[in-house]
Amino acid sequence: MFHLVLAACLAAQPGSCESRLLPAGEAATREDCQLRAEPIARDWLARHPDLADGGGTRCVETAELPALTMQEVAEGIHLHQGAMAALSPQNRGRIANLSFVIGETVAVIDAGGSRAEGEALYAAIRQLTDRPVSHVILTHMHPDHILGAEVFSEAGATIVADARLPEAVARRAESWMISVPRQIGAANFAGTRIAAVDHKVTAPETISLGDRSLRLTPVPPAHTDNDMTVLDEETGTLFTGDLVFQGLTPSLDGSLAGWLDWIGRPPDPPPTLIVPGHGPAVEGWDAAVTPERHYLTALRDATREALRHGLALSRAIPAISLAMKPVSEGWAGFQAVTARNAATAFAELEWE
Ligand SMILES: [Zn+2]
Structure with a gap:
């Protein structure tokens, strides 16, 4: 498989250039990729006015793409553990846990803190499988979890989130688009835009990846007012987003009473593995939530x-x-x- 990569420079700082991966240009052969490269890059730049053409396009093989390091924590479940720290230029905003589940199609759970991190997650998927990415599930509104989603939108995935998320993001988007590049550096933020949510979840529902399914459960206000958990029914792995923190101090942006209430009601049947929003995956509910409950x-x-x-x-x-x-x-x-x-x-x- 060949991938379209565009050299793009910050419009405001023309000396600061980055490579952007454009999944719309993906092709089976280098020739097919090159043939369609120019119009796809032109369209993409028109939608990303913070960037300007910095030397055109090239078509590269999957192995050449910079990719996040992943760890297979259960069968078909791959986790990238984010840095245990606040946003900084050193960690490039890559602080949240990001996961994907491989079935007949692939579902991504949280998309990262920038366009670049979303691309590196997409590359990590492509280095393991060429199955289509059908869904990106956002566990909640925070920028370190959602800002990489647009790259998957361009790859044809449906963006799925709690129905309360789009409005919550819209209220904060303007300030985040200023504060996040200040915290991680403008170059690390290049080309980042907030992706539209395609499917809004209002009640528990199941989405199918063909041979396995994921159970989505919206949660009353707790960490934020738009938290949603994701259960892989095949392995009993529960993705909690930031309803569970390990090692990084929990941040309250919803309801303290609601959060303690959520912790006090373990899911039935209990999940075997809990993937938190920050920190390592943990076996067993009590081990996962006890430090945070304290x-x-x-x-x-x-x-x-x-x-x-x-x-x-x-x-x-x-x-x-x-x-x-x-x-x-x-x-x-x-x-x-x-x-x-x-x-x-x-x-x-x-x-x-
Ligand atoms: Zn959060």
Whole structure:
């Protein structure tokens, strides 16, 4: 298989150039790829005004594409574990766990924090199989999970998300399109656009990959207000998105009460393997959620204590952070994330 690669430079910084993979130009032979390259690249650039042609196109073999490192964690399930850190130029925004499931077709679960990461995930799939990518399932709205989706849209996949996601993303998109390139570097963000959701999930449903199926379950507000879990029924692997954090401090952007409630109701039957949104895959429900349950319970208790003492928000945040010190061990980014969580929890629990 041959792949169309475009040399593209930032319109605002013409010296800063990147290679973009355009799946619409995929072909069985180099000749077929080259024949269609020019119009496909021209169309694509017209839709990505942040980039300009930086020296034309070339057609390369699958093995030449830069690809994410994947690990097969269950039969046909491949996981890329993101960096355990906040967004930075060093990690290029590649902090979320990204997975794909190979059936007769391929489903991607979370698409990465930039166009470039989505392309590297697409390349990793192509290095294992040439089956069509039928679905990209977004577990929730956060930019480190969704910003790579457009490349799969161009490859013909259906983008699937909780029905609440598009509006939640739309409210934040403008600010993310400024803040994320600032955090990871403009070149690492080149060509990134937010993909439209093609299929909105409003109730539990099953999607078919031909010989295996995935069960999608929307979750009431918890980590965010648009979380959705994905269960591979064949292996009992549950993809939780950021409903489960391992090692990276959980960030609260939905409902603390709802999140603790979700943790308190293990799925029936219990999943055998849990793939969290950040950190390693874990066998067994209790092992997967116990550290996070401790953290979120401590956050709730410390916030209630601050409210009981009538502290104003500005004094409550340091008080909550201090009270949570005993549960800080093993959580990367504890201080910064906990301060933000304290403010969010304060606003929610004020009304208890
Ligand atoms: Zn998240």
